[in-house]
Amino acid sequence: MTEKTRLTREQIAQRAALELTDGAFVNLGWGIPNLIADYLPKNITVYFHSENGILGMGRRAKPGEEDYDLVDAMKVPVTLIPGASIFHQADAHLMSRGGHLDVAVLGGFQVSEKGDLANWKIPGSKGSGGIGGAMDIATGTKKLIVCMEHNTKEGTPKIVKQCSYPLTSLECVNTIVTDLAVIDVTPEGLVLREVAPGWTPEEVQQRTEARLILRGDVPQMKLA
């Protein structure tokens, strides 16, 4: 079966960027979320948070501009925007865990219909694994968005009834942005808010293990 075109990783990031509001304090995780900074709407200012102790992180440093005492959570030299601040790691995590951060965007391996997130370890993977900041960030942030591909490379759904991968945090996800859809986690279940251009709600449901709730016509994802 030839699959229709799905959104690229960049397009997922582009769509997720539209969820950010002017003046928000935002943490971006590894992977697709990290691309979001490139697609911010022009008319808004967002203060990016980094768990090593930065608020107001700017663009990546250009060659020659790098200061290796000023890196993001991925070890990449970055810059600061006016109004930035620096603090220690405990305060950085206090901002997310304590509910001060407005939005966090993380990658995911699985999200359940209750909004449970699994994103730190693949079952059966070799080595120790590593948790990092994901559990603290997922547990306390006011709004958690997960960006990921809708299915694994083998086609297995990643939006599931119950996570089978090691959990990061329970009932923490608010919105899922994938290469096929935008989905909100609500007390009633997963609500299909938008579908990727060219896809129908039924086709998205076929590629989703958890049941999706449709509320009227489901519009196509807008990317800008």
Place this chain on the structure above:
Amino acid sequence: MKSKIVSSLDAAVADIPDGARIMFGGFGGAGFPNNLIQALSRKGIKDITAISNNCGTREGELGIMFKNGQVRHVVCSFPGPHANYFQERFAKGDVTCELVPQGILCERMRAAAAGIFGFFTAVGVGTEVAIGKEERVIDGKRCILESPIHADFALIKAHKADELGNLTYRLAARNFNPIMAKAAKFTIAEVDEIVPVGAIPPENVITPAIFVHRIVQAKGLRFQG
């Protein structure tokens, strides 16, 4: 008053015994006490418990200690993509590892620093981290009991120290360093520069001298990648 300043890196770590519990500052290549780590490894220390966010970058940072088999147990959050010497030792069973969510790692050290014997948090509930921990519902939220993390020594990196041991840090090289300085019984700071008492404006001091027991000046050593 006895000076806290020592003249050499080897002298700075000379009295750290085998089997010690040691905290190591640093994150993302920034703020690692790399000169002190090298001195500690050179001294031939054995069987330490390391408390650190990560487990080295190849031979850099804590990597050399894993390569040489000097670490018995590690409490960490994210060993890291280039912690190959740690992973080799871990696979062979030479090193045991407790993984801790990064912010909870900070808070458990802060509890040790503050004389707090435990705290409840929602972080880790229902995950592998919760195994064996007391669970309680507080204000309708499931929480687990976390315990303090103590250490005999902290090896940290700061930017400037005055002769009393008041410290400042550069940018995001601060990370875990001020937290560990407070949590350990004895803190040894590697700094870029030592300045006279009074040269750091009091309101700019990040780690007050009460938390710092030994200071050594060294040219910063950084491992890329």
